[in-house]
Amino acid sequence: MRLSDDWKDYECLDAGEGEKLERFGSYIFRRPDPQAIWKVTENDVWKRIDGYYHRSSEGGGYWEFKRYLPDFWTINYKHLTFKVSPTNFKHTGIFPEQAVNWDFMMNKIKNSKREIKVLNLFAYTGCASIAVASMGAKVVHVDASKGMIEWAKENMRLSHLENEEIHFIVDDCLKFVSREIRRGNKYDAILMDPPSYGRGPKKEVWKFEKNIYYLIDLCMQILTDKPLFFLINSYTTGISSIVLDNILKTTMLKKYPYGKVASGEIGLPITRDNLVLPCGIYGYWEE
Numbered sequence: 001m002r003l004s005d006d007w008k009d010y011e012c013l014d015a016g017e018g019e020k021l022e023r024f025g026s027y028i029f030r031r032p033d034p035q036a037i038w039k040v041t042e043n044d045v046w047k048r049i050d051g052y053y054h055r056s057s058e059g060g061g062y063w064e065f066k067r068y069l070p071d072f073w074t075i076n077y078k079h080l081t082f083k084v085s086p087t088n089f090k091h092t093g094i095f096p097e098q099a100v101n102w103d104f105m106m107n108k109i110k111n112s113k114r115e116i117k118v119l120n121l122f123a124y125t126g127c128a129s130i131a132v133a134s135m136g137a138k139v140v141h142v143d144a145s146k147g148m149i150e151w152a153k154e155n156m157r158l159s160h161l162e163n164e165e166i167h168f169i170v171d172d173c174l175k176f177v178s179r180e181i182r183r184g185n186k187y188d189a190i191l192m193d194p195p196s197y198g199r200g201p202k203k204e205v206w207k208f209e210k211n212i213y214y215l216i217d218l219c220m221q222i223l224t225d226k227p228l229f230f231l232i233n234s235y236t237t238g239i240s241s242i243v244l245d246n247i248l249k250t251t252m253l254k255k256y257p258y259g260k261v262a263s264g265e266i267g268l269p270i271t272r273d274n275l276v277l278p279c280g281i282y283g284y285w286e287e
Contacts, residue, residue, distance in 0.1 A: 081155070098266070104284070109137050139167070144201050171200070173200075187227075189227060229286045
């Protein structure tokens with residue numbers, strides 16, 4: 001398992017019994033987490049929270065705030081700055097466990113001796129886009145949500161990357177890649193964080209199990225002859241990292257046999273009791 005353990009402004013304080021306790025900057029939140037099924041003994045930290053997201057038995061949920069919070073604030077990861085804001089669907093605009101993937105991509109780009117053009121699919125609030133752009137990569141950022149695109153632009157400004165080449169596009173990812181094939185556009189690196197289920201801006205339906213192989217197959221047609229990396233992240237329940245490993249071996253490694261494939265879990269260290277919170281899977285091909 002690869003751990004995102006280089007944070008200063010974020011901390012997973014504790015977890016258990018279906019919940020996690022997290023610090024984003026100076027604010028502490030209590031949120032549901034289906035992976036944290038072990039027993040936990042609540043302590044004073046669990047009571048000193050600023051926000052509590054209650055899951056509804058009918059789906060969804062709501063925030064209960066214990067004190068006034070600003071609409072948003074910022075946290076830093078190394079040289080990057082991101083906007084944090086509790087949303088009505090539990091998220092905060094940032095997935096801290098993804099820092100280990102940001103580091104992987106930043107190091108690959110930093111050590112490359114050539115200009116790198118990156119495509120980020122299902123790009124959400126753009127933390128990964130900002131990370132690779134900070135290393136000088138040219139970035140095309142695609143997400144179906146206009147609101148998330150605007151949030152990503154704010155992250156770009158917060159990290160002072162306005163002068164970098166980042167193109168923000170509201171589109172269905174499958175349709176966008178298909179058009180890029182017809183346009184003849186090429187990329188040196190592709191990353192994606194596809195949801196288990198989602199809808200595009202024109203109500204296009206995405207299902208991970210049904211569409212992921214097809215999307216990867218399409219993406220291979222827009223890679224350059226010498227790609228740098230191809231990274232997939234997933235939170236889809238029931239999907240093993242070996243699935244991503246197998247897909248990449250039968251697609252990327254078959255076409256680019258000089259590279260290597262790796263896969264596994266990503267996680268967050270839990271401050272209390274020295275435990276680890278599992279947070280999804282990854283698979284990548286790299287040069």
